[in-house]
Amino acid sequence: MGLLEERLRAVRDGGAKAFVPYVTGGAPGVDAALLRALAEAGADAIEVGIPHSDPIMDGGVIQDASRLALEAGTRTDDVLATVAAAGLEVPVAAMTYANPVLRRGVDRFVADLAAAGVAGLIVPDLPPEESEELRGAAAERGIDVVLLAAPGAAPERYRAIAREARGFVYCVATYGVTGARDRLAETARAVVEGLRGLTDLPLLVGVGISTPEQAASACAFADGVIVGSALVAPLVGGDRAGALALAEAFRAAIA
């Protein structure tokens, strides 16, 4: 068990709910100081995106943030350097897509994550059947590879995900990509309940958690939430104070 899983289990076992903000590395306003401010705002872990040219699981907000980051010349190593410079006490999970990982080579990629102090890794286009090599290499470095579970999967698929996931299970709340939704999808509860009896890993809900109220609703059945686009939108718009105030509001709503 890595630091990410250890921390999120401790939150859950202490009767609290986990708040995990996501920001896109290299996007406007995202630097080491922002990561520290998110930790101070009460994040239990922070998910930092390594921007990719083809973010197929992301909606408009994170697509734009990724594009801006890449246009500004952000490299994978820049994001890792930002994480290292932040010197956070809370664990960081990196999020990226398969090709940046495979291009560098699985072993070197996880070694570089470990060297930067990253504790977890989320790769949405590496489902269990394609991520075996990565999971093995990451385990050797103490990095938890988080797997996603989505609506509509058969029970045996949830069982495989529950067996192979480390850190937490990323319960995808709804059909579709990241970005704001008017309401918390009904499917979120079904995913969490589908996994609950299969694993004692923390079950966090993400994708479409847009407001503190939705986060609170999700935490009625889940162990925490991941909040991305709602925070990235004000950041990219230049409103860093607004993003941090919103992070505090999310934290307060699920305390």
Next chain:
Amino acid sequence: MTGSTAPARPDERGRFGRYGGRYAPEVLIPALEELEAAWRELRDDASFRRELDELARDFVGRPTPITHARRLSEELGYDVWLKREDLAHTGAHKINNALGQVLLARRLGKERIIAETGAGQHGVATATASALLGLPCVVYMGEEDTRRQAPNVARMRLLGAEVVPVTAGTRTLKEAVNEALRDWAASVATTHYVIGSVVGPHPFPMLVRDLQRVIGDEARAQYRERTGADPEVVAACVGGGSNAIGMFTAFVGAEGVRLIGVEAGGRGTRLGEHCASLTLGEPGVLHGALSYLLQDPDGQVVETHSISAGLDYPGVGPEHAFLKDAGLASYVSASDADALAGFRLLARTEGILPALEPAHVIGWLAHRPLPDGTRVLVCLSGRGDKDLDTVLRAEGGGA
């Protein structure tokens, strides 16, 4: 022997050698599994085959003929035959795949069709198949391509499809695929995604190959009937690679037959100037499959260039990557200028305006890369009416 049995590739995990696979978001996995199971059953199902074959004959106009290109042959010193996919309904081979997949979607009980398109030929084919079979259709198209290929946008709309311009990134085919995948992630319960080439997560490269192999199955039989032998070279253009796979499948491993794919060399060999993924790229994952890819050292997919929108794609189907590494096919490239020269040459010698995509093959042949007298079978994958503006503009308005 043209054979109708399915090739052993890919394996059960969707791999062509090391290539292919299913690098897809979790939310799409159940639909991909359902699609794979349905296709493995239906591709040999007599009633499905009958329905598809009847439409191929009565609606598409199959079999398309092969044409002995006598004056071109004289000029090049080869013996060239053309497989005339330009004569298929809607003007390109794309209809073979679109019709099969929309028919499959109806069998699966899907209520809505989505597709991506680059040049617009796949979008037109999918809009056509959807109109024929009575399903609503949404086509994602890069905004840049909607401008380059405005007549095809109008065609799709007349066929009842909704065309959604994609403004992300390079505003071309790659972004249109991304957007179609995002739509599908949200709509997967009711919607089938008709991918337009032999790319994407398993089972798409297999499914599209199976639907396009009719090109080569027909062509090999026709060529043997007319000449009594197999050709020495079978050549096709490769963007994503569906017409080439369709043509090659009947010939893979045949003794004395060389398979040659012609990629878009654009205006140079530096990253960003071309779309030659197989000749200049390295293995990587794009749109759900591992294949050759044009990318930077961080694994970011780079911008590409080709005069032909249909080849303007930084990846390529994983089966081509396998065929290349296994030495079963070889891949070369032809430049924008070669394509324009090929376009004019075929028009002048044979009375055929080819699409700029297969014009790359003619342009490559015009450099006389083969021994005198070589017997060559070319897949003429589409007709060139859509490209007249591009050709005239590239030549400074004079034709």
